[in-house]
Amino acid sequence: MTKTENPDRMTAAVAAAAATVGQAMAGRRSTRAFRADPVARETIEQILALAARAPSGSNIQPWKVHVLAGEARARAVAAMTADHSAGSPRASWGYTYYPVKWRAPYQERRRALGWSLYGLLGIGRGDVDRMQAQERRNYAFFDAPVGLLITIDRDMEQGSWVDVGIFVGQVLIAAEAMGLQTCPQAALATYDDVLREVAGLDPGEQIVCGIAIGHADPDDVTARLETPREPVEGFARFLGFPD
Structure with a gap:
């Protein structure tokens, strides 16, 4: 800081920037x-x-991004939704996303989200057709005008996957700060082969996830979905701090 700079003004600028970032982080949600x-x-x-x-x-x-809009997006959506509607067996995940064996508390959190969403949509237990229809909306990017495919080279190791995850988080927060909404979509990784063909991906790339980007429809019933978060004391330990 030079002698001519006002320290109070600098502090105010930093505080304003922090508030903007905080608002974007607190306001981010998965838009459906x-x-x-x-x-x-x-x-x-x-x-x-x-x-x-x-x-x-x-x-x-290590991240790579393929941005789909217009005709490119339409081709990808048509290919995925047609395959899903036909009940064709999808390729398995190119990587292990969920736990092999579910246990508490993760299973309970997953179930709570699923039934909260289905409850808003009026989908009851055993209503397989409507469950499948809602799942299929993933493959239309929930009607968002832009879809991102996030990929990584197949020869990268676990540390680079962590890096890609951080990058994905940055995309979500940056979009929110610019007045857009998003939905990260790991489900798109199950269509790695289909998307590789329609989007012209390099054989050495693995799809990590997709991201839908656009303006949320506030009138859709899914806009009322609440996804609770654990309080800090539920997942963090503080060592060495005074009582």
Whole structure:
């Protein structure tokens, strides 16, 4: 800071920036219904430029992004939804996403989310057709005008997957800060082969997840979905601090 700078003004600027970031983090949610309003390529580029400041081991930046809009998005959606509607067996996950054996508390949290969503939609237990229809909305990016495919080279190790996860989080927060909403979609990784063909992915790339980006539809019933979070004391330990 130079002698001519006002320290109070600098503090206010930092506080304002922190408030903006905090609002974006607190406001972020997984949106499951979007309006058709288009999103400009320049906006997506700005979001990705911000997200690219994410840290990575030795700065290798192992993430890759394929942005789908217009006809490219339409081809991907048509291929995935047609396959899903036909009940065709999907390729298995290219990686293990969920626990092999579910246990508490994770199983309870997953079930709570599922039944909260189905409850809002009026989908009852055993209503397989409507469950499948809701699942299929994943493969239409929940009608968002832009879909991202996040990939990583197959020869990368676990540390690089952590780096990609941090990058994905940065994308979500950057989009929220710019007035857009998102939904990260690990389900798209199950269509790795289909998307590889329609999006022209390199054989050496593995889809990590998709991200739907657009303007949320506040009138959709899913906008009322609440996803509770554990309080800090439920997942964090503080060592060495005074009582």
